[in-house]
Amino acid sequence: MISKAEIIKLPYSGQYKEKIYDISSPWNSSNWTWVKFLNEDLTEWCGEFRGSPRAVVVSEKHNDVLVLTSDYLYQLDCLSEELTDYESHDQYRDLAVTPLGDIILADYYHIEVKGSTLEDKKLLESPIEMDMIKFHGWSNNKLLITCDEFLNYDNHVELELDGVTLEINIKEIM
Numbered sequence: 001m002i003s004k005a006e007i008i009k010l011p012y013s014g015q016y017k018e019k020i021y022d023i024s025s026p027w028n029s030s031n032w033t034w035v036k037f038l039n040e041d042l043t044e045w046c047g048e049f050r051g052s053p054r055a056v057v058v059s060e061k062h063n064d065v066l067v068l069t070s071d072y073l074y075q076l077d078c079l080s081e082e083l084t085d086y087e088s089h090d091q092y093r094d095l096a097v098t099p100l101g102d103i104i105l106a107d108y109y110h111i112e113v114k115g116s117t118l119e120d121k122k123l124l125e126s127p128i129e130m131d132m133i134k135f136h137g138w139s140n141n142k143l144l145i146t147c148d149e150f151l152n153y154d155n156h157v158e159l160e161l162d163g164v165t166l167e168i169n170i171k172e173i174m
């Protein structure tokens with residue numbers, strides 16, 4: 001079972017057992033992302049994904065790994081290590097996992113929480129309209145988020161997402 005994942009640079013040939021996750025499409029970029037996986041038994045292996053690297057998260061709650069590249073959002077099963085779903089959505093910019101194991105996705109303008117499938121997403125309400133959303137890590141069950149206020153790009157805003165209630169609040173307008 002996959003317990004940890006991290007984006008890495010191109011590994012040396014033979015450094016890890018490798019598995020290629022490629023989606024056949026004429027619109028694919030020539031870029032690739034490499035993700036090093038750590039299983040519960042401490043074995044390491046590497047997955048190769050089409051597109052430039054953006055983010056990777058593991059949710060034990062959903063037994064999912066999500067790998068976000070510039071080309072696709074990939075969903076892998078933690079137990080089988082197989083691709084279970086994917087979405088061709090190059091608008092996604094960032095991923096996070098709440099302390100309770102829920103997966104949070106951000107595109108340029110919205111933040112969503114993933115349900116049991118990639119199609120099952122719920123839009124989270126925000127106190128402002130957002131643009132250029134970026135996640136900056138968790139502190140005390142709060143995800144720090146920066147963004148610009150939509151159509152008021154001089155307003156740079158810090159937001160917090162409560163990892164339990166999934167409410168977004170303004171922390172500071174800069």
